[in-house]
Amino acid sequence: MIESNAEIAKEQEEYTTRDAGEEERQFEAGLRPQTLADFVGQTKLKGALEIFLGAAKKRSEPIEHTLLYGNPGLGKTTLAGIIANEMGAQIRITSGPALERVGDLAAILSNLQDGDVLFIDEIHRMNRAIEEVLYPAMEDFALDLVVGKGPSARALRLTLNKFTIIGATTRLSLLSSPLRDRFGMTCHVDFYETDEVEQIIQRSARLLEIEMDTDSCSAIAARARRTPRIANRLLKRVRDYAEFKHDGSMNPTIAHEALDMLAIDALGLGDRDRQLLTTLIEAFGGGPVGLTTLAAATHTETQTIEEIYEPFLMQLGFLERTPRGRVATEKAYKHLGL
Numbered sequence: 001m002i003e004s005n006a007e008i009a010k011e012q013e014e015y016t017t018r019d020a021g022e023e024e025r026q027f028e029a030g031l032r033p034q035t036l037a038d039f040v041g042q043t044k045l046k047g048a049l050e051i052f053l054g055a056a057k058k059r060s061e062p063i064e065h066t067l068l069y070g071n072p073g074l075g076k077t078t079l080a081g082i083i084a085n086e087m088g089a090q091i092r093i094t095s096g097p098a099l100e101r102v103g104d105l106a107a108i109l110s111n112l113q114d115g116d117v118l119f120i121d122e123i124h125r126m127n128r129a130i131e132e133v134l135y136p137a138m139e140d141f142a143l144d145l146v147v148g149k150g151p152s153a154r155a156l157r158l159t160l161n162k163f164t165i166i167g168a169t170t171r172l173s174l175l176s177s178p179l180r181d182r183f184g185m186t187c188h189v190d191f192y193e194t195d196e197v198e199q200i201i202q203r204s205a206r207l208l209e210i211e212m213d214t215d216s217c218s219a220i221a222a223r224a225r226r227t228p229r230i231a232n233r234l235l236k237r238v239r240d241y242a243e244f245k246h247d248g249s250m251n252p253t254i255a256h257e258a259l260d261m262l263a264i265d266a267l268g269l270g271d272r273d274r275q276l277l278t279t280l281i282e283a284f285g286g287g288p289v290g291l292t293t294l295a296a297a298t299h300t301e302t303q304t305i306e307e308i309y310e311p312f313l314m315q316l317g318f319l320e321r322t323p324r325g326r327v328a329t330e331k332a333y334k335h336l337g338l
C-alpha cells in the first residue's frame with residue numbers, strides 16, 4: 001500500500017501538483033475563493049449548500065457533518081473553507097494518514113470550540129481504530145476513551161463542544177458504511193465545463209495581475225482536463241514561459257507554444273495518457289484487457305490508472321470499462337491517428 005500511495009502521489013503531482021512545494025501551495029491558496037458567490041461552477045451543489053448553510057444559520061446551529069467526494073483538484077478543500085467562512089467558524093485541517101493514533105484525534109477534537117469545522121482530507125485512508133473513536137464523537141459529541149491497562153482499566157467519556165466534520169475523499173467506495181452513514185450530507189464534486197474553467201482562469205489571471213486575451217484563456221482551458229487546479233497550474237506555467245521566452249505579454253501563439261512544450265495536447269492529454277491508450281490499442285488490439293494486465297504493460301500501478309487516468313479518459317469517451325476489461329473507443333483511435 002505504501003508503494004501504491006507513493007506512485008499515486010507522484011502521478012497526481014504531474015497533473016494536479018497535489019504534492020507541490022510550499023510556493024505552489026501558497027499560490028493555490030491565494031487563488032481560492034472564500035465565498036459561495038465567488039465559487040465558479042458546481043451549480044447544483046452550490047444550490048444545495050446554500051439551503052444547507054442558510055437553514056443551519058437560521059437555527060443558530062453548526063451544520064451537519066458533510067462528505068465531499070470527487071477527483072483530485074476539483075475544489076473539495078476550497079469548498080470546506082467556504083463552508084467554514086459562510087458559517088463564521090474556525091477550520092482545523094488534517095488528513096486521514098496524519099491521524100495515526102487515537103490520542104492524535106482526541107487532542108484535536110477536545111480543542112474544538114462550538115461551531116468549529118474539522119476538515120479531514122483523504123478520509124478514506126483513516127485508521128479503522130480511529131474510526132471507532134470518531135463514531136460517538138460525530139453522533140453524540142462525546143469521546144469514549146479507555147484509561148489504564150489490564151484489570152485497572154476504566155472507560156472514560158469526555159463531552160465535546162458541538163462541531164462539524166467535513167471529510168474529503170477521492171475513493172468513496174473505500175469508506176466503511178458506518179462512517180459514511182454518519183454524514184448528514186454527501187456531495188459529489190464533478191468535472192467542470194470548459195466555459196467554467198475559462199471563468200476560473202480569468203479570475204486567477206486578475207488576482208495574479210496577468211494580462212490575457214480571451215483566445216489565450218480558451219487555449220489554456222481546453223487543455224486543463226476540466227479541473228481548476230490544473231487550469232491554475234497551466235496558467236502559471238504559461239506566464240513563466242511568456243516572461244522567460246518573450247517580453248511577458250501573452251497571446252494565443254505563446255500560450256500554445258508553452259503548452260506544447262509541456263507535451264499537453266489540445267484535449268489535455270499528457271504523455272502518460274497517450275501511452276496508456278497506445279498500449280491498449282497496439283499491444284492488445286484495443287481491448288478488452290484486464291486492469292492488472294494493462295498496469296503491468298504500462299509499468300503503472302492499478303490504483304494510479306483508476307484514480308488518475310481513467311476518469312478523464314472516460315469523460316472524453318476514449319475509454320470504456322466493461323465486464324471483460326478496458327476497451328479503447330473509436331474516438332481514441334481517431335485522436336491518436338491510429
